[in-house]
Amino acid sequence: MHRLSLRARLVLGVIALAAVGLIAADVATYTSLRSFLVAQVDRTLNSVERDAFGGPGPEGSDRFANVPGDCVQLRNLNESVAVETQCSPAHPGGTTAPPPKLPASVTLPPQSNTRDGDRVDFLTVSAVSGSGRYRVRASIEERMPDRILLIAEPLSSVDSTLHRLLLIELLVTAVALAAMTALGLWVVRLGLRPLRAIEKTAGAIADGDLTQRVEHAEPRTEVGRLGLSLNAMLAQIESAFKAREASERKLRRFIADASHELRTPLAAVRAYAELFSRGADTHPDDLARSMSGITRESERMSLLVDELLLLARLDEGRPLARAPVQLEELVAEAVDSARAVDPERPIELDAEPLVVLGDHDRLRQSVDNLLSNVRAHTPPAAPVHVSVAQANGNALIEVSDTGPGLTEQDLERVFERFYRADASRARASGGVGLGLAIVAAVADAHGGSVAVRSDEGHGATFTITLPLSS
DSSP states (O other): OOTTHHHHHHHHHHHHHHHHHHHHHHHHHHHHHHHHHHHHHHHHHHHHHHHHSSSSSSSSSGGGGGSSOOOEEEETTTSSSEEEEEESSSTTTOOOOOBBOOOOOOOOOOSSTTSSEEEOOOOEEEBSSSSSSEEEEEEOSSTTTTEEEEEEEEEEEOOOOOOOHHHHHHHHHHHHHHHHHHHHHHHHHHHHHHHHHHHHHHHHHHHTTTTTTOOOOOSSHHHHHHHHHHHHHHHHHHHHHHHHHHHHHHHHHHHHHHHHHHHHHHHHHHHHOOOOOOOTSSSSHHHHHHHHHHHHHHHHHHHHHHHHHHHHHHHHTTTOOOOEEEEEHHHHHHHHHHHHHOOTTTEEEEEEEEEEEEEEHHHHHHHHHHHHHHHHSSSOOOOOEEEEEEETTTTEEEEEEOOOOOOOOHHHHHTTTTSOOTTTSHHHHHHOOOOOHHHHHHHHHHTTTEEEEEEESSOOEEEEEEEOOO
16 A cells, blocks of 8 residues: 555545445445335235234134135144135236245243234244245234234335345446546646655756745645645755855865965074075075074964964854953054054044953953954055944944955955955965955954944945944
C-alpha cells in the first residue's frame, strides 16, 4: 500500500468507505424487507387459521380444501399424523408445489402466547425437493388441545422478491461505486493540483533555480497553506544562499586584500634583510637603514595583524568588557591626542556628560580611528568639529570635517574592510583600510551603529550611535 501514489490511496480509501457504506445499506435493506415479507406471511397464516379452522365444522380432511395454495397437517400430541399433509394449488388448474419437509417433532411454547389462548410458533423449512421454502405455523388450538396443527405456505413470492432486490442492489452498488470512483478521481486530481505545482517547483529548485515559487497558493486550504509556507521557506533559503555567496565573496576579497597588504611589508623586510646580507653590517649607515626599515615594516605588520585579530574577535561575537564609560571624557582624551599629533588643525569639541556601558579601550580606538581618517583624507588646516550629544535615548558621537567629502560609491562602501576612498593614496600614509571597518564592528558589538553623510566637496560627518547606560 505504501508503494501506491497518494492519489491512488485517496481514491482507494474513498471507494472502500463507499463500498462499506453501500454494502451495509444493502444488507440492512435486504434484512428489513425479508423480515417484513416473512411477517406478512405469518399474518397470512394466522388469517388462514382463523378463516379455515376457527369456526365449527369437521376436524378432518374436509377442512383442508378451504386452504388453497397451503399445505396442512394435523398431528396428535404424540407427533403421529392424524391427517396427511395436503398441498393444494394456489389457483384452480395450477401445478402443485413439492410439499414441505416438516420436522418430525415440533416444540411449542408451554403456555398460550396469543389472545385466543393458542400456543403458536413459526418456523421456516425447505421443500422435499427443489430449492423451494415454506413458512410453517405450528399451533395447539384452544378448541383442539389434543392436536397440533401445522399450516405451511410457500415462500416462492418472498424468495422471488428478495432475489430481485438482491440483483437490483448489486447493480445499483456497482453503478454507484463506478460513479464514485470517477467522481473521486476527478475531485482528488483537482485537490492535488497544488501538490503537483509544489512538486514541479521543488524539481525546478533541485535543478538550481531558487527563484521558483508556488503560484496561486490559497490560504484557505491545507495544501494552499503548505504552498505559502514553502514559499516563505524558499525565500529564506534564497536569501541565505545569497548571503552565503556575498559572505564568500567578501571572505575571498578579504583574504586577497589581507594577503596583498601583508605582502608589501614582508617584501620590504626581505629587501632590508637582503641588503644586510650583502654587506650592510660593515657600513654603519646601511646597517641603521636596514634595521630601521625592518622595525618600521614589522610594526606595520603587527598593527595590521592586531586589527585583523580584533575584527575576527568581533565577528565571532566574543564579549567585550562591560563597564560604565564617561563618554565626554573619553572623546576629550581622543581630541587632545589628535591635537598633539596634528597641532596645525583646528579641532572643536562640544560634549555633554553622558555614560554608556562598554569597553573603554575599544570605544577610544573607534574615536581615534575617525580622527585619524580625517587627518588622512582632508587638508592639514581643514577644521574638525567633534560633538557628544543625546538623542532618542542614545548617545551620539559625531566627527565632522570640511574636506572633499565622499562620492555616492564611497558612501556605500566606506565601512568595508580594506576599502580606500582614495585609491591613489599610498599605503604608507593612507593606512590599510581597516580603521572605519573597526569603528563599525565596535559600534555593532556595543548594540549601536555607525553612519556617514556627505555632500561631495563639502566634507563628511561620521556618527556613532550607542545606547545610554540605564
